[in-house]
Amino acid sequence: MLLKEIKDIFHKELGKIYPKEEIDSFFYSCIEHYLDLERFILVIQPGITLTKEEEQPLFEALSELKQERPLQYILGTAHFMGLELQVNENVLIPRPETEELVQWILDDCQVERSRDLKLLDIGTGSGCIAIALAKHLSNAQIYALDVSEGALNVARKNAASNGVDITFLHDDILDTKLELDFDIIVSNPPYVRELEKKEIKKNVKDFEPDTALFVPDEDPLLFYRAIIDFAENHLSEKGKLYFEINQYLGEEAKALFHTRNFSEIELRKDMFGNDRMLKANVPSRGL
Structure with missing residues (x-):
């Protein structure tokens, strides 16, 4: 069959689900x-x-796209800050907004390059944050934690394929006994409330891991509180926390840090104009 005929079939079969430009992107990918x-x-x-034989994988991918399975899971790969990462249903697909969070950390670390840094990525998933940081911060010792062994298996493979050394920890931040101190803690924790499920597209809601996405309506800042509890005892002097946050809860998240006496709290918008990132410095522990 002519390749251009297969492209036409992609558009015919997917035209009621996706915009033309996205179908083109699927086909060419x-x-x-x-x-x-x-x-x-x-x-x-x-x-x-x-x-x-050459047609077969294209039509198999088309069949899965009709079910609205994410292309990254179909191909088994995603891209993040110039890195190629393996992904499957055990991990969230890396988003461009998260690249902005990593870039914020890298920009701030420019002045820290003269000394060694110890960083912890909580809820590492595919390892995208930890691996990107390791690629750009050669002086950093990086740890990455996740409650999911399936996610950690993916992250370990990604670290190996991208040539970085990361210490992976199988642990639950809601009940951790970890006794290590860090200069920087970063997290993109679950933050989507159950009430927001109706806004979530089928390709996310039906395929990406619920445990990495959703939090109870009555306690949407659950993970932020737990990470703050940990950070108060395990961030070094002048240590920093960086978070990706729910765009609807920016002020609430910021207020939480104020109540815990963190300083230099900064809320930033992402490329789409949504409150998406938050940074805070460790509170003074006094004498």
Whole structure:
């Protein structure tokens, strides 16, 4: 079959679910992944024909896309800050907003490059935050924690394939006995309230892990409180906390840090204009 005919089939089968530009992106990502063909192939070779064997993975991917399974899970890979990462249903798909959080940390760490740093990523999932930090902070000792052994298996593979050394910890921050101190703690914890499920797209709600997404309506800052409790005893002097947050709870999260006497609390918007990131310095422990 002609490759351009398969592209037409993608649009016909997926047109009621996705916008045209997204379908184009799906198609070109699939041919690049499965056939190692560049996006411009149809421009220079409009008559390119595939064998039945070459067609098969494209039609299998199409079938899964019709079920609204995320393309990253279909291909088994996602990209984050120039890194290629393995992903599956044990981990969240890395988002561009999280890249902004990592970049904030890297910008702040410019002045810290003269000394060694010890960092902890809580709820590491695919390892995207920890691995990106390890790639850019050669002087840092990085730890990454997750309650899910399935997620940690993915993160370990990603660290190895990207050539970074990270200490992974299987632990629950809600009940941790970890006795290590850190200069920086970062987390993208579960923060979507159950009441917000109706706003979540099917490809997220039905496929990405609930435990990494949702928190009870009555206690949406559950994980932030637990991490603050840990940070009060395990952040070094002048240590910093960085969080990704629920866009609807920016002020509530900020107020929580004020009540716990953290300083230099800063709330930042993401590229879409939503409250998405928060930084705070460790409270003074006095004499």
